[in-house]
Amino acid sequence: MKIKQIAVFLENKKGRLAEVTRVLSEAGVNIRALSLADTADFGILRLIVNDTEKALAALKIKEFVAQVNEVIAVEIEDKPGGLSKILDVFEKENINIEYMYAFVEKHVDNAIVIFRTDEHQKMIDVLGKHKIGIVSNDVLKNL
Amino acid sequence: MWNSKHESMGREELTHLQQERLIALVEKLYSRVPFYKKRMDEKGVTPKDIKTITDIAKLPFTTKQDMREVYPYGLLATDINEIVEIHTSSGTTGKPVVGAYTRNDIELWSEVMARTLAMGETTKEDTVHNGYGYGLFTGGLGVHYGARKIGANLIPISGGNTKRQLMVMQDFKSTVLTCTPSYSLLMAEVAKEEGIDFDKLSLRVGLFGAEPWGEGMRREIEDKLKLKALDIYGLTEIIGPGVASECMQQNGLHIFEDVFYPEIIDPETGEVLPHGEKGELVITTLTREGTPVLRYRTRDITYLMPEQCACGRTIIRMHRLLGRTDDMLIIRGVNVFPSQIEEVLMKIEGTEPHYQIVVQRHGQLDSIEVQVEMTEKLFSDEIKDLSSTEKNIEAEIYSTLNVHSKVKLVEPKSIPRSEGKAKRVIDKRNIQGGRS
Numbered sequence: 001m002k003i004k005q006i007a008v009f010l011e012n013k014k015g016r017l018a019e020v021t022r023v024l025s026e027a028g029v030n031i032r033a034l035s036l037a038d039t040a041d042f043g044i045l046r047l048i049v050n051d052t053e054k055a056l057a058a059l060k061i062k063e064f065v066a067q068v069n070e071v072i073a074v075e076i077e078d079k080p081g082g083l084s085k086i087l088d089v090f091e092k093e094n095i096n097i098e099y100m101y102a103f104v105e106k107h108v109d110n111a112i113v114i115f116r117t118d119e120h121q122k123m124i125d126v127l128g129k130h131k132i133g134i135v136s137n138d139v140l141k142n143l
Numbered sequence: 144m145w146n147s148k149h150e151s152m153g154r155e156e157l158t159h160l161q162q163e164r165l166i167a168l169v170e171k172l173y174s175r176v177p178f179y180k181k182r183m184d185e186k187g188v189t190p191k192d193i194k195t196i197t198d199i200a201k202l203p204f205t206t207k208q209d210m211r212e213v214y215p216y217g218l219l220a221t222d223i224n225e226i227v228e229i230h231t232s233s234g235t236t237g238k239p240v241v242g243a244y245t246r247n248d249i250e251l252w253s254e255v256m257a258r259t260l261a262m263g264e265t266t267k268e269d270t271v272h273n274g275y276g277y278g279l280f281t282g283g284l285g286v287h288y289g290a291r292k293i294g295a296n297l298i299p300i301s302g303g304n305t306k307r308q309l310m311v312m313q314d315f316k317s318t319v320l321t322c323t324p325s326y327s328l329l330m331a332e333v334a335k336e337e338g339i340d341f342d343k344l345s346l347r348v349g350l351f352g353a354e355p356w357g358e359g360m361r362r363e364i365e366d367k368l369k370l371k372a373l374d375i376y377g378l379t380e381i382i383g384p385g386v387a388s389e390c391m392q393q394n395g396l397h398i399f400e401d402v403f404y405p406e407i408i409d410p411e412t413g414e415v416l417p418h419g420e421k422g423e424l425v426i427t428t429l430t431r432e433g434t435p436v437l438r439y440r441t442r443d444i445t446y447l448m449p450e451q452c453a454c455g456r457t458i459i460r461m462h463r464l465l466g467r468t469d470d471m472l473i474i475r476g477v478n479v480f481p482s483q484i485e486e487v488l489m490k491i492e493g494t495e496p497h498y499q500i501v502v503q504r505h506g507q508l509d510s511i512e513v514q515v516e517m518t519e520k521l522f523s524d525e526i527k528d529l530s531s532t533e534k535n536i537e538a539e540i541y542s543t544l545n546v547h548s549k550v551k552l553v554e555p556k557s558i559p560r561s562e563g564k565a566k567r568v569i570d571k572r573n574i575q576g577g578r579s
Binding site: 009010011037038039044046063064066069099 | 517518519522523524525526527529530533551552553554555556557
């Protein structure tokens with residue numbers, strides 16, 4: 001099952017990240033996980049929030065370029081080797097990861113990691129085959 | 144056609160008219176304007192040497208610098224009491240250039256602007272929404288006089304306050320829009336924010352000028368404002384708007400050559416070039432009374448198109464401006480016009496014509512950074528996609544202009560919008576001897 005992520009374009013200049021968080025805070029949106037990728041010129045902020053539609057609308061009003069993408073949230077045992085085990089599976093099954101980042105909260109005792117790949121269905125099938133838990137939108141919302 | 148006699152005259156008759164007018168002009172300038180007498184004397188030419196229209200090549204040029212040096216009244220060719228109106232250029236880079244109009248000059252201006260508006264098939268049934276600035280700037284009043292001559296309903300709204308512009312456009316059912324092309328795109332942006340749909344407005348045609356704009360921007364304007372966009376050309380030194388205009392064919396601008404005589408010269412040597420060759424446009428006002436101008440060097444690059452136009456007008460056309468002799472950037476020995484960069488951007492899916500060029504010098508090497516605004520269509524959540532967009536644009540610029548550039552994606556609306564002329568180039572090089 002795929003979950004929704006918001007990606008926001010940011011120019012590399014002072015105060016832009018703070019502006020995004022301010023806009024989301026004013027809209028009453030809670031940030032669940034985030035990652036910032038950057039080059040010398042620009043950055044892409046990726047966010048998982050409790051209300052994607054509301055967050056997107058608030059950002060667009062403030063003229064941010066933002067879009068919703070689908071990513072996969074995977075449960076990982078919170079102990080040494082937990083992530084490594086899953087990455088081994090992806091490597092063996094030839095799944096290319098574009099990027100990944102971790103969730104702040106845990107689900108029961110497991111950590112949650114977000115994966116972005118160009119082959120989402122294949123990743124879901126592989127995770128199923130190896131009996132690795134995928135986290136749904138509903139679970140994320142209630143964390 | 145507003146004036147079929149003068150817009151579709153036979154070539155021989157037209158040449159004869161131009162010749163007569165040139166001879167009378169030169170006699171007048173030689174006897175009445177010390178500036179021109181001195182220049183002609185320096186060149187060793189007298190009014191007797193001007194017998195045919197081609198003799199114009201013997202006459203001296205007039206430059207913007209010349210016009211500034213004689214500020215304010217040095218080019219006056221008539222008694223000052225005959226002057227009824229003054230316009231000037233913005234003068235942002237020095238003393239402004241002055242245009243002084245007699246009653247007949249205002250009539251001439253009204254006539255050529257009526258012809259211009261009629262290029263867009265404007266009649267007395269139209270409502271002309273005039274978003275050009277009123278005041279010393281010639282845009283506002285030029286359109287004003289032309290619309291009045293036609294008898295159209297004229298809305299003198301001037302520039303600025305875009306929300307009100309849109310309200311007026313809706314309520315008064317404007318059919319003809321006149322403003323700068325960049326301002327029309329700002330209107331489109333504000334309309335989108337306000338939820339106004341151009342499909343539901345009555346605009347039919349737009350006459351856009353006062354700044355350079357390319358075919359890409361034309362498509363953008365036509366697409367967003369749902370009208371036919373025509374390019375109009377004019378300059379304060381000559382009369383204001385009303386020197387040349389596109390007709391509905393959108394294939395070159397008809398020059399009103401019965402009153403504004405065009406030449407194309409080599410900007411380096413000053414030699415007159417044959418039709419079809421690219422060079423600097425030079426214009427002589429054949430009938431102006433207040434401040435007539437002899438062989439004014441416009442610094443605009445274009446070429447003349449003598450073939451007859453499908454619209455039926457016989458007056459010569461010039462190609463849309465290809466650049467400026469002074470805006471031309473020389474980057475590592477390559478001539479670059481901002482309009483070429485715009486053309487490249489418009490070829491790339493998802494880009495909008497909001498860009499800025501920053502020129503810098505590192506040591507002895509010049510570099511250009513092209514800032515392009517991010518759009519929904521260009522955006523991706525992956526760095527590699529955005530980096531490849533930058534690389535693609537850089538490659539396109541290189542293949543078109545043969546110049547390496549650094550493309551930088553910036554946030555939307557971060558490039559300043561303008562209600563007048565858009566500023567495309569920021570030149571951070573400190574080069575001495577740069578013109579104006």
